[in-house]
Amino acid sequence: MLNLTYEFKLKPTSEQVFIFTDWLEQCRRVYNHALTERKDWFKSRSCQINACSLRSEYTIPAETKRPTYASQCKSLTANRKTNSNLQRVQSQVLQQTLLRLEKAFVSMWEQKHGFPRFKKPGTMRSFVFPQLRKNVVQGSTIKLPMVGWVKFRQSREIPDGATLRQVRIVRRARGWFAMLTLQWDVIIPDVMPHGEGIGVDVGISHFAVASNGRFFPNPQPFKKLERKLKLLQRSVSRKVKGSSNRKKTQVKVSKLHERIANVRKNYHWLVAHNLCDLARMIFLEDLNLKRLARGFLGKHCLDAGWGQFFQILEQCCRKRGVFFLYVDSKKTSQICPNCLTETGKKELSERVHSCQYCGYTTDRDVAAAQVVLIRGLAAVGHTVKMLSEGKAVALPLTKESPGF
Template sequence: MQVFSLTYEYKLKPTSAQVARFEDWLEQCRRVYNYALAERKDWFKSRSCQINACSLQSEYIIPAETKRPTYASECQTLTAYRKTSGNLQRVQSQVLQQTLRRLEQAFVSMWEQGHGFPRFKKSRTMRSFVFPQVGIDAVRDGAIKLPVIGWIKFRQSRSIPDGAKLKQVRIVRRASGWFAMLTLQWDVSVPDVMPHGEALGVDVGISHLAAVSNGKLFPNPRPFNSLERKLRLLQQRVSRKVKGSNNRKKAQVKVSKLHERIANTRKNYYWLVAHNLCDWAGMIFVEDLKLKGLVRGFLGKHCLDAGWGQFFQVLEQCCRKRGVLFLKVDSKKTSQICPNCLVETGKKQLSERIHSCQHCRYTADRDVAAAQVVLIRGLAAVGHTVKMLSEGKAIALPAMKESPSL
């Protein structure tokens, strides 16, 4: 059982004064982030060399009894410094504290998930800030009330469901404007989805974004590949402009808008595919891929353009909203096993697009056959009895079909 929460995104319509305040707050958050990061970095460097040796380039003389900077200690320092700084007094205190919490999360990701050491934020690279608390009835007809800032109009593209509580608001700056991310929560417990209905296995690839065990093939839109030439031309124009000039800033905005267009095209297509899959099944199984290793190969650019990780996230969200069971299964040798007789057929070359088993003569599209193997593993994971097709035909696996169009 878990509490149900969703994030609704709306485009803001701020005034020029409100935009100027947003820009100032982002700059102050960036400076607080960099100052706190520098404090932590100096502490780590002061402990990186031996006690009887000093660095030839620089020395970080910090007393031995000084404890490692943490989120709590930096919040105390921020509170004391904010009393003497007029710039920080213009920013809501909880917004600055959430900036320090973001830095703390970056270090946790470095320690637990193997991410790199956090880096300093350059100018205009801080793109969002968070209000962890808002007032009661903060959202009315096409407007939201933020602490210190006041009422801001937004384009209410969809209504907020009744009974939802507004937990936090994130203000995001993008190339196309300012957006508000409203985190809504319901005081209801949503039970976990139980296995039910028809089951589908999904295999992702480059030639086709997704191959389904029922024979359906979803084409890969390749949004970056189709707009790569235009992006290269826009980036060349940026490099030829004088640094710091208005023309360079205008050219950079065009590059940012094109990147946003690519991302929106990709994400919109993911949601179309996810809803199609949820219309067909009550259980969806996908491969548990090691994406970091895949993007390091010679097809890394095409793997990143396909965006399998984001597709799995969107599919999981869609399944959760529509009551469909979503489960990841082992991806080992899914393309080397025959789904009909479960005999390992050996490794295939990338040019081999048809699966043909020499043992049982079963023939299907290579990606569809891999999706059928994923389906068998998923059914076994949820406790269903799986028989080979040649014995009892417990699973009806169709032959290869034509690719549908969305």
């Protein structure tokens, strides 16, 4: 099975915008109410036996079971019969909100994420229709339960034979969007190693450097618009809370954040396609992005958006039939790609690789990308001989082949 998500911009009427906004608010209230139940239950069980808290105490009976997704769905069904606000929202949309809270708790337990927090007004930005009938998309319109036909901008054709599984309605600064999850009953074979390969090294001075000497500059979208964003955020803090001027300025801040994200994502796709044009095999170092984000250069690492770039590059390679593989990133800048000798740690200000053993000299980032290429070719069953001109020649892997 192949699942893909197509994004289209909606063109709703004023009545449909009012419905979407009301549904988001009701989903937010359901989310906060369900979170309150779970939080109160946890606090009632964390009280000491021989002492009471000076602030407050929760008198939930000991036989009360822990609130779960199933139990809260039953309570939601009962409350929906008497609550007119909940009756305006499709039932499965509210259930998906409870499922969203359940996933937040699972992430807290299994992935060590923080405790789920309450949603402030305006922070709930999407809701999901998990099931739809057949033929709900006709031309440039889509039929949503309890909403009716909604127009959207059909930026690309929906392929025939695809089954629509779910629709997510998202509110952004530029308007409303529909995320259509489509499913095909096809099997796509994995791309096998073939053709010429390149290694890619990412950094801050240059966004990406290929082993053949191709440099991609770092656009730094956040850094270039940081001053403007700071002034807008300062303007928001000086406005009266709840006033119209504060809301208008908040919209400007949201649009600027979205502009930064769009510039970054567009550049990632541009670099990914350029790398796919250079070779038929791409090898990338497997970095610990969370650790880098916590370092003293964390702000610049987050501005580069390497995590998103890795996902886009992998998706672009699969789409264009290019083999993609992660390799070990340990000491890629401390090994000479010509003689495979460890030359020692370099300072960040040292931008030239000069080997004291074989005399090979090149740019530091190019040398690291060439080491990535060597490891990638070794992983797929080849070795590589680095020439003095900086070019790579792939050789079949034998027992006498050097390795490290």
